[in-house]
Amino acid sequence: EITKEQQALMKIITDAYNRHQIPQDVAKKLLQDQYSAEENFLLLTEMATSQVQVLVEFTKNIPGFLSLDREDQIALLKGSAVEAMFLRSAQVFNRKTPSGHTEVLEERIRKSGISEEFITPMFNFYKSIGELHMVQEEQALLTTVTILTPDRPYVKDQQAVERLQETILDVLRKLCVLQHPQEPQYFARLLGRLTELRTLSHYHTEMLASWRMNDHKFTPLLCEIWDVQ
Numbered sequence: 001e002i003t004k005e006q007q008a009l010m011k012i013i014t015d016a017y018n019r020h021q022i023p024q025d026v027a028k029k030l031l032q033d034q035y036s037a038e039e040n041f042l043l044l045t046e047m048a049t050s051q052v053q054v055l056v057e058f059t060k061n062i063p064g065f066l067s068l069d070r071e072d073q074i075a076l077l078k079g080s081a082v083e084a085m086f087l088r089s090a091q092v093f094n095r096k097t098p099s100g101h102t103e104v105l106e107e108r109i110r111k112s113g114i115s116e117e118f119i120t121p122m123f124n125f126y127k128s129i130g131e132l133h134m135v136q137e138e139q140a141l142l143t144t145v146t147i148l149t150p151d152r153p154y155v156k157d158q159q160a161v162e163r164l165q166e167t168i169l170d171v172l173r174k175l176c177v178l179q180h181p182q183e184p185q186y187f188a189r190l191l192g193r194l195t196e197l198r199t200l201s202h203y204h205t206e207m208l209a210s211w212r213m214n215d216h217k218f219t220p221l222l223c224e225i226w227d228v229q
């Protein structure tokens, strides 16, 4: 079962995950009433930029992350940003509370210049995440596992990242058994979502290329993290 130090680790990560969220005044912008493709793209760009800032702050709270090589920290952030944002936006879609963000977020994503071939897998993913009914600890740990993926491009000390990731995977596996005793393959299903995230990340690269073809501008932070412009 989960040891004392694993409990402590899970608490640190879950508290950090809940603490670092998009500011409500930024999220509320989703509710404003312009719905042109241009307006939707600008709003989503603002949300993504704010989400990346939140992600950077969250990552600093992952025990051991700041002890990694500085360049590897950057490589892990760049390599996982899109996947972490898919997980975070999936949470918004599967939130039960009538924040109203769910409908407008879906509407804006569907009408922001993303081609149908990417929209379908994207919303299939959101649905498959919803069906997992993850508790918040599982969401926080799964995002952390995604960030600590050793084989991202340009990571030098993959072993160091692997050691950190294995520590988190061990806690997540035990938590899944505790939270879903009637579903022994639940942990495997969670890890299956990480494979789906990689595919979405490849689609995302093409989404960026097609937005740029139509002369869409990104913010400096997004250009840096996504190596565009």
Ligand SMILES: CC(C)c1onc(-c2c(Cl)cccc2Cl)c1COc1ccc(-c2ccc3c(C(=O)O)c[nH]c3c2)cc1
Pocket (backbone or CB within 6 Å): 021, 022, 027, 041, 044, 045, 046, 047, 048, 051, 081, 082, 085, 086, 088, 089, 092, 099, 101, 105, 109, 218, 222
């Ligand atoms: C540059 C733009 C156009 C872009 O490119 N690819 C993607 C993109 C898309 Cl379109 C889908 C998935 C991942 C990415 Cl990066 C995006 C938009 O990324 C987003 C959009 C929306 C949120 C988002 C919204 C609301 C909330 C929320 C709340 O309401 O309380 C709490 N946290 C939230 C986060 C995050 C990131």
